[in-house]
Amino acid sequence: MKRRDIILTIISIVVLFLFVLYANNNFNPYQNRILNLCAIYVVLGLSMNLINGFTGLFSLGHAGFMAVGAYTTALLTMSESAKMRTFFLEPMMSPLDKITLPFFIALLLGGLLSAFIAFLIGAPTLRLRGDYLAIATLGFSEIIRIIFTNTQTITNGALGLKSIPNNTNLWWSYGTMLFTLLVMIALINSSYGKAFKAIREDEVAAESMGVNLFKHKVMAFVIGAFFAGIGGGLLGNLLGAINPMMFRFILTFNVLLIIVMGGMGSITGTVLSAFVVTSGLEYLRVLDESINLGFVQIEGIPGLRMVVFSALLMIVVIFFRNGLMGTNEFSWDKLFNLFKRRPFSKKGVGQ
């Protein structure tokens, strides 16, 4: 990296820091919540992009990993009295009801547990190809959800958890986002990252070049699940209440939408589209509510938002197959070239 780029990167991180500081004090709770959601969806999108976009494994199990992370974090951070109040149907299992841990440790444990479960799931299923993997991971995420619905003494079953402490704030979510971003960039540019991409392009060729397919697939899967668990944990402690119905397939679909719109295999694209999609989903709420234009009242149609959104996804997939960024990444050079209007200036003659 050039000296200029390092300085610019540090400056943009400082700007982000100042922005969070400003937003924390001046924005209203609704805006802050959307900003939080954006950052969390960046984490989720990056984790799914590592599995689906960079390694080319079609995994649909994200909601399950998020559920594991969200439940672990929530259960470990809830206070004893909150647990007493929430588990009114059946008391909670004995050691768990007394434990209350700091948010950071709980979050980390949530991620680790999610990664561990991903390892258990991945070891058998990652030998499957394409569609079979998709359906098997989807199956696992459904199984996790069904288990959570039925374990009354651990997860409070279908009632879900309430009064989870609202630990997630802009600092946590943007800090995690930055951390995830840095880890992903480092990972993708390492030799592991190159192996992941090789697997995506052609498994047989990668294997014959000496890439250990199974090891790398499990690795991508486990790291992805770790960050998915962390994202889920942040989400649970942001919302304050979770239940198993939250973690249906539609949640996986939302994250999938983000990475497809951003471009499968582009970190920049995922970040951009996480912001666009999340805030877009919020602003499209207009469609569900009635609009008052002063002289005429347009009745809102509940549910229209999701119709528009799924239609949007199909349009993107069919007409803009590569999403926002394709597999391209942001770099300072490209940005400067854009302003100088001298494309490919580094590459010299003939371009």
Add this chain to the structure above:
Amino acid sequence: MSFELFLQYLTNGISLGSLYALIAIGYTMVYGILRLINFAHGEIFMMSLYFAFYGVTMFSMPWYVSFVMAIIFTAALGMLVERAAYRPLRDSPRITVMVSAIGASFFMQNLGIVIFGGRPKAFPNISLLTDVIKIGTVTLQRLTLIIPVVTIVLLFGLLHLVNKTKTGMAMRAVSKDHETARLMGVDVNRTITITFGIGSILAAIGGIMWGSRFPQIQPVMGLMPGLKCFIAAVIGGIGNITGAVIGGFILGIGEIMIIAFLPDLTGYRDAFAFVLLIVILLFKPTGIMGEKISEKV
């Protein structure tokens, strides 16, 4: 457990299995020809129920007319989905097509919520189908016997179509290799559309019987049966029609028997299919009737 009770459960399992089988055939046919999961199939199944429902309640048609109309509309819908979500992506990577299929599925589901409303509706009760009859000591709805018979008849009809007719030959050719089939003068797109149409017709027949058997319909009901039937198709060996029917029966009977013998696990009923899927994938990835596909480089 008494023998009568066991018989009762068995008949219930067989009829549920036949319903799974009908929907699974649609998955297996599309997979066989395009090598991709038709994620929208569950929603097509759901739509067929609403077509039948509105035919009877809103247009007050006699039920048989309404059902035939529903089947026709569902077939048209299936072909439309193929035209809109699959055909533009014929040469794209598989992941893209799958995302598009999932998009189509969610689009229909959400459209269903907007148009039909999210609240469950009661499917019309056709007394000819739902009357309770008694055979010896076993009490069951007439439907419980009708469903397996219909499934078996349709299975043989379909096998005849695929193995003996020209369309079926075209289907088999396309499933082996699109390019070669095209060179041999097969209209690939038309064949694929027909496959989607046939799959949708079977889904509609399955859907209507499903609605009569479990008379509560809602827009989100397609997802679970859709997933389970895909699993049934995988268990039987995807791409193989007889396999899909066998898989459907295994899944349906297994699910009912789990509830019958282990009532404690009732909450885990939906998990059974997924556990079975994973076991099958681990030990016999090609399914019961599937043929081994060697890897092409």
